[in-house]
Amino acid sequence: MxxxxxxxxxxxxxxxxxxxxxxxxxxxxxxxxxxxxxxxxxxxxxxxxxxxxxxxxxxxxxxxxxxxxxxxxxxxxxxxxxxxxxxxxxxxxxxxMTKMNQILWLEQGVACVEPGVKMAAFDKLAKQTGWELRMAPSTYRSATIGGFIGGGSVGMGSITYGQLRDRGNLQALRVVTLEDEPCLIELRGDEVQKVNHAYGTNGIITQLEIPLAPAYPWAEIIVIFDDFMQAARFGQGLGESDGIVKKLITVHATSICRYLHQLKDYLPENKHAALVMVSEYDLEAFRDLVHEYNGKISYFKTAEEASHRTSLLEYTWNHTTLHARSIDPSITYLQTFYFTLDKVEHFYDHFGDEVMIHLEFIKFQGKVIPAGLQLFHFTTEERVNEIIRYHEEKGAGIANPHTYLLEGGGRKTIDSPQLNFKKEVDPYSLMNPGKMMIQNNV
Ligand SMILES: Cc1cc2nc3c(=O)[nH]c(=O)nc-3n(C[C@H](O)[C@H](O)[C@H](O)COP(=O)(O)OP(=O)(O)OC[C@H]3O[C@@H](n4cnc5c(N)ncnc54)[C@H](O)[C@@H]3O)c2cc1C
The missing domain is CATH 3.30.43.10 (Uridine Diphospho-n-acetylenolpyruvylglucosamine Reductase, domain 2)
Structure with a gap:
């Protein structure tokens, strides 16, 4: 070589x-x-x-x-x-790709960017025109837009806009192929799914057209509860409150709150917490909802105040795993679609303290559902697989974070249009080789 x-x-x-x-x-x-x-x-x-x-x-x-x-x-x-x-x-x-970081145009509701544009940097500019990204991971400050499309799936905003893979969340992209004579292909509409979340196996993305969302002033709030399932029901209730505009609904069991040291003044012992981002225009209705579920607001920042601090976003999604691992490196995680609160309750009771529950509420096929990024202490690979199997047997969906294979994670299947596209744009299998199960004949 x-x-x-x-x-x-x-x-x-x-x-x-x-x-x-x-x-x-x-x-x-x-x-x-x-x-x-x-x-x-x-x-x-x-x-x-x-x-x-x-x-x-x-x-x-x-x-x-x-x-x-x-x-x-x-x-x-x-x-x-x-x-x-x-x-x-x-x-x-x-x-x-980090030096390909130009915003090519930014219009009402849509923008065209190079893949290396950082998400938070983009939003700073877009917000001046009244728009912002529909969805972003908790690594928003450092992640690139191309990397989110190539490897991400959900994040803040998913409670309204669903998953990245949902039709409409990516309008178009341009890729360079790895043919004998590499060329540029533009994909629009449903065609983008050939490259969306493909781990860089299906062409090099050089431009993306992304739809935007109206920007709101997002208040950041923590609400605490005595009972975990009550916190979870509040999360579901907020998700289903169509009149309250929101961007983030996270629920942490108390076993997880203890790893969020920087928030310890707002997370009293034995309390379970919801970390949320809600439009400042809807706070009166939000407070009524908190009252209905017997919650107590322990932390409140206006959008302006929140902009001077570390955002609550960095205590949600996989940042929770990051904080927990910084205290106890033996901790690892799972990524789960629970689909219903009944299943959340079942797993909460079944695993007890072994699997600590962290919920993220998202829109899934038009419905609000609880997803999870649970934490547990790693013991053996067999135990990880047993925990995964148990979840699947009981009807939860697992996006396995313990495999580097594209189909083994959230994607599960590569359909024939994707595979044909792969053969067309990468005939020598030079792009990120080894990451596709179907290619490895697994
Ligand atoms: C603490 C933490 C929190 C996280 N939270 C979230 C979350 O909330 N939601 C979420 O979805 N993910 C999350 N992630 C995963 C990750 O941060 C995001 O998916 C992020 O958007 C990836 O962006 P990146 O620029 O770092 O991409 P990279 O990690 O650099 O790349 C991701 C994939 O995209 C491919 N790729 C990158 N650029 C291109 C390109 N131009 N053309 C083709 N392929 C390309 C790469 O080959 C790779 O397979 C988290 C990770 C950590 C460590």
Whole structure:
């Protein structure tokens, strides 16, 4: 491989190429270590060089060179994925897209961006025009829009707009192919699903057209409860309150609250908590709802006050896992669609303290449902699989975060249009090789 990489370096010497081993290590990895299983499998994987293109034309040159020498190419945004999505299994070129970070246009309700645009930076600008991203992960401050499309799925905003994969949440994108003569393909409408959440296996995204949401002043609030299921019912009730505009509904069992040290003044012992973002225009109705469920507001920041502090968002979604692991690195997690509160209650009673429940309410096929990012202490791989199996047997859906395979996580199936598209745009299987079960004949 060394001689081939030298040829790649020579052909692309006019581009920014990183060869420093420490930098390569840093840019080969992501947050795969949230899973001890992935940690064991991926910790030694590295690319050979990192290339940072700044234009679509440069991406085409990299694609052409990688095809010429049959070198694998692994695309990367900010590297905050947590399934090893952007860790190269077979070395080769890491294509770091963070310098392709131009907002190409921003209109009423829609924007066109390059993939390396950071989500929070985008929102800062968009909000000046009265719009904002429909949906963003809790890594909003550092994640790129291209990386969210390539590897993300849900986040703040999902209580209103559902999942990234839902029709309409991505309008169009442009990809560079890895054919003998790489070309640019534009996909619009349903066609975008061929590349949406494909872990960079189906072409290099160079432009995206994304729909926006009206921007509201989001108040950030914590409501505490004596009983976990009462907190969960409040989350469901808020989700179903169509007259209250909201962006985030998280519920943490008390066993999880104890890991959120920075919020300890607002999370008294033995209380369960809902962390929410609600439009400031709807606060009167929101307070009535809190009263109906016997909750107590322990933390309240207006949107203006919240903008000067760490957002509550960074105590929700997978940031909760991050905080817990910073205190106890033996903790790992699950990602679950509970679908109903009855199932939440069943698993809460069944696992007790072994599986600590963290709920995120989202819109799923038009209905508000509880999803979960539960925490538990890792013991063995067998126990992880038993816990997953039990959830599935009882009707919950698991997006397994302990596999780097595309179909093993949330995606589950690759249909024939996606597979045909893969064959068309990547005939030599150079894009992030090893990440698709169907390709590995698993
Ligand atoms: C603490 C923490 C919290 C998180 N919270 C959430 C959450 O709330 N919701 C959520 O969905 N995820 C979450 N994640 C996962 C991740 O942060 C997000 O999905 C994020 O949007 C990924 O963006 P990124 O720029 O870091 O992408 P990367 O990790 O760099 O890439 C992700 C995938 O996209 C591919 N890719 C990147 N750029 C391109 C491109 N231009 N063309 C083709 N493929 C590309 C990569 O190959 C990779 O497979 C969390 C992770 C952590 C560590």
């Amino acid at each position: 060394n001689q081939t990489i030298d040829k790649v370096k020579k052909d692309l010497s006019h581009l920014e190429i990183i060869t420093d081993p420490n930098q390569i290590t840093k840019l080969s990895l992501d947050y795969y270590h949230f899973s001890p299983i992935l940690h064991k499998q991926l910790q030694d994987k590295r690319g050979d060089i990192v290339i940072r293109p700044t234009t679509e034309e440069e991406v085409i040159q990299v694609a052409q060179t990688c095809v010429k020498y049959k070198v694998p190419i692994t695309v990367r945004g900010a590297g905050t994925g947590n399934y090893g999505q952007c860790i190269p299994l077979e070395g080769g070129v890491i294509l770091d």
